Amino acid sequence: MSGISSAGPQPADLWPEVQPDAARRLMLAGVESFARRGYHATTTRDIAATAGMSPAALYVHFPSKAALLFAISRSGHEQVLALAQQAVDEAADPATAVRDLVERFTAWHARRHTIARVVQYELEALPEQQYGVVASLRKDIERLVRDVVERGCADGLFTVGDAGTAARAVLSLGVDVARWYTDRSRLTPEELGSEYGDLVLRMLGAAATPGS
Amino acid sequence: MSGISSAGPQPADLWPEVQPDAARRLMLAGVESFARRGYHATTTRDIAATAGMSPAALYVHFPSKAALLFAISRSGHEQVLALAQQAVDEAADPATAVRDLVERFTAWHARRHTIARVVQYELEALPEQQYGVVASLRKDIERLVRDVVERGCADGLFTVGDAGTAARAVLSLGVDVARWYTDRSRLTPEELGSEYGDLVLRMLGAAATPGS
DNA sequence: CAGCAGTGTAAGCGAGCGCTCAGCGCGGAT
DNA sequence: ATCCGCGCTGAGCGCTCGCTTACACTGCTG
Known part of the structure; x- marks a missing residue:
């Protein structure tokens, strides 16, 4: 039986706080399966087999397949929001904020492309109530970016x-x-983030790009 | 029973050549259903009901649910490739080519966001052989864009x-x-395409933007 | 030692799935 | 008048799904 260790380069430090260990292995198996085939095409038997357990074991730790998706999706959205918030908080001006935000946001989606695929594209499989929680996090992220762009425009740094x-x-x-990044992609997540930082600042009409 | 006419603003001139009429109605119903809930979460009974038929009617016109998806996906990819090719062929220089391509590509994905969602996000549900056909079209599109960007760089028009x-x-x-455009979005497909044309030309470091 | 909470399994239930099939109605050709 | 073939349907087959149940094992507590 193939366990998690053979299922690709899954970072071992994801969800270090999730207890017990089996629950975390189920989340990792869920991410892998949902990303590869989509939520609806993934069976609870797939997930359990990837985690090296029997199908019934899933229900010891999660009340449903949808609850497993929610645990993954919420955690991912919280990571992204925190990372974006941090970039904005640490920056001295909107141009630096946008550069840092794009670098980290892009690098996260590249390095964590497996979980990112679940986070970005399996949203609508969530039950309504849990969808609402995630949708709220998404609105926070969007507002964060819109606000910093508007601030840059007000300061005359951007022209859009x-x-x-x-x-x-x-x-x-x-x-x-x-959607497209794989572990075989030519650029590392950091290189891609840096490239995208340049592209975005120019796209926003930033007069002079702050150093990365 | 709810027919296609109540299923949102679906353009009537999509696939005017598909015969018989019932086959086209099934494709429209398939697009609607696949876009809303995803291929795997859509049942043949959903599709048939949306098209106003019994479940078995689908199999008079398509050998399988996957074949219906393929018909939709191939047609969509061919439309996009044709539209992109035309923009490049008609343009006098790479900068104009990129602007026109982005305007039309973006406007297509906005106006046809329902079919575009199926085209872009339900790829991996295709059986391997039919996936290959579509993947080939996607490579053509990607090469077209990469070539015109490289030509612009070689001509000194772009700096990336x-x-x-x-x-x-x-x-x-x-x-x-x-992924995000809806019929309630603030900008029309053409307005969005125009905005994105500006953004992209600046992103590519185009010195002077050609008029739209 | 007994009791118990936590973790796991084997077996299988009820439901809904993709798809099949025998046959019906009807317009056009003979 | 008869027949054919296309478009379509009602019924339902075989299968797999998410999930449940009854039960077993382990290690900790009293």
Whole structure:
């Protein structure tokens, strides 16, 4: 039986706090399976087999297949929000904030492309109530980006036709990385983040790009 | 029973050549259903009901549920390739080519966001052989964009760190529109395409933007 | 030692799935 | 008048799904 260790380069430090160990292995197996085939095409038997357990073991730790997806999705969204918030908080000006935010956001979607695929593309499989929780986190992320773009425009650092549309475009670039990035991609997550940082600042019409 | 006419603003001129009429109605119903809930979460009974038929009617016109997806996906990819090719062929220089390509590519993904969602996000549900056909079309599209970006760099019109990455970014912006655009979005498909044309040309470091 | 909470399994239930099949109605050709 | 073939249907087959149940093992506590 193939365990997690043979299922690709899954970072061992994901969810170090999840207890017991079997629950974390189930989350890792869920991420792997959902990312590869999509939530609806994944069976509880797939997940259990990937985690090296019997199908019934899933229900010892999660009340349903959907609850497993929710645990994965919420955790991922919280990571992204925290990472974006940190970039903005640490930056001295909107241009630096946008650069750092794009670098980290993009690198996260590349390095964690497996979980990112679940986070970005399996949303609508969530039951309504749990979808609401995740949707709220997504709104926070979007507002964060829109606000910093608007601040940059107000400060005369950026020149864009429409701040909302520009913010959407910034997020789109990063999100879409999860769709196409693989471990065989030519650029490392950090290199890609750096490239995208350049592209985005120019896209926003930033006069002078702050150093990375 | 709810027919296609109540299932949202589906353009009537999609696939005017598909015969008989019932086959086209099934494709429209399939697009609607696959876009809303995903291929695997959609049942043949859903599709048939949306098209106003019994479940068995699907199999008069398509050999399988997957074949219906393939018909939709191939047609969509061919439309996108044709539209992109036309933009490049008609343009006098790479900068104009990129602007026109982005405008039309983006506007297509906005106006046809329902079919675009199926085209871009339900790929992996295709059986291997049919996936190959679609993957080939996707490579054509990607090469088209990469080539025109590289030509622009060679002509000194664009300044990018990495042409391949920049081309990916250009496509990403357009593709991701299918994920978030709805009929209630603030900008029309054409307005969005125009905005994105501006953003992309600046992103590519184009010195002077050609008029749209 | 007994009792118990936590963790796991083998077996299988009820439901809904993709798809099949025998046959019906009807317009057009003979 | 008869027949054919296309489009379509009602019924349902075989299968797999998410999930449940009854039970077993382990290690800790009293």
